[in-house]
Amino acid sequence: MVKSFIKALLVFGLPIAITPTIAKAEIAGLTDCAQSEVFQKRLAKTVKKLEGRLKKYDEASAPRLAIQQQIEQTKKRFERYSSSNILCGNDGLPHLITDGRWSHAAEFILPSIIFLYITGWIGWVGRKYLQLVSKTSNPTEKEIIIDVPLAASVMTTGFAWPVTAWNEFAKGELLASDDSITVSPR
Incomplete structure (x- = not known):
């Protein structure tokens, strides 16, 4: 599903976004x-x-x-x-x-989409790494000294972050419940 989505995006979106106009x-x-x-x-x-x-x-x-x-x-x-x-x-x-x-869309839309994708990928990979590290015996140490093999494996799976994020959101796993968030007294 992810491969077909990426292919469709490349086939239909890329030529439109990078075609320069007069x-x-x-x-x-x-x-x-x-x-x-x-x-x-x-x-x-x-x-x-x-x-x-x-x-x-x-x-x-x-x-x-x-x-x-x-x-x-x-x-x-x-x-x-x-x-x-x-x-x-x-x-x-x-x-x-x-x-x-729209006559100047090619100058901004494609670079902005690429920027949002890359920043989302970085955030998603960081989030996933911290989730995996928190289940280890010494999570604080692995936050300070990065476990490179673990980080590399997370980075390679992070390219499909939009689909993964949507699936987690649909299952209710993406957002924390209000009960698990501490609120300071006012």
């Missing part, structure tokens, strides 16, 4: 990065600064090769921004539009 410059003075003069100047300035550092090293030295690689990566990054229809501001930097318009 940027329109009606938003707060932003312009298409490919047409932004400031964006092009920023590229030239960045490359020029790296080329200045390049002159300090010998032809075949490791630092020179690393800087040459960094120049190529910089050019590729700026090219990706130019071709992706992202909008740039007066500072020459790309801006993501997160004002709720």
Whole structure:
């Protein structure tokens, strides 16, 4: 069931979420990065600064090769921004539009879903680890000094946390009862 859900999410959700749309410059003075003069100047300035550092090293030295690689990566990054229809501001930097318009959904929805999934996974794995550790002979020590084999096994099973959380919620195991929660007197 989990595999079919993930496959369906990837087949239907991913192409919709990552498909870029044509940027329109009606938003707060932003312009298409490919047409932004400031964006092009920023590229030239960045490359020029790296080329200045390049002159300090010998032809075949490791630092020179690393800087040459960094120049190529910089050019590729700026090219990706130019071709992706992202909008740039007066500072020459790309801006993501997160004002709720569906025309800019690809800039925010997929990264936010991935963020929520990863943070949920971290929380779920931590919760599960603490539950398992609390059943051992010395739980306080295993909270301080992490049992790596146990933590690794919990981490590998944590990827299905949304389904597991829903199943625990449906069974009534996810939330603690009001009787088991201590309340301080007021």
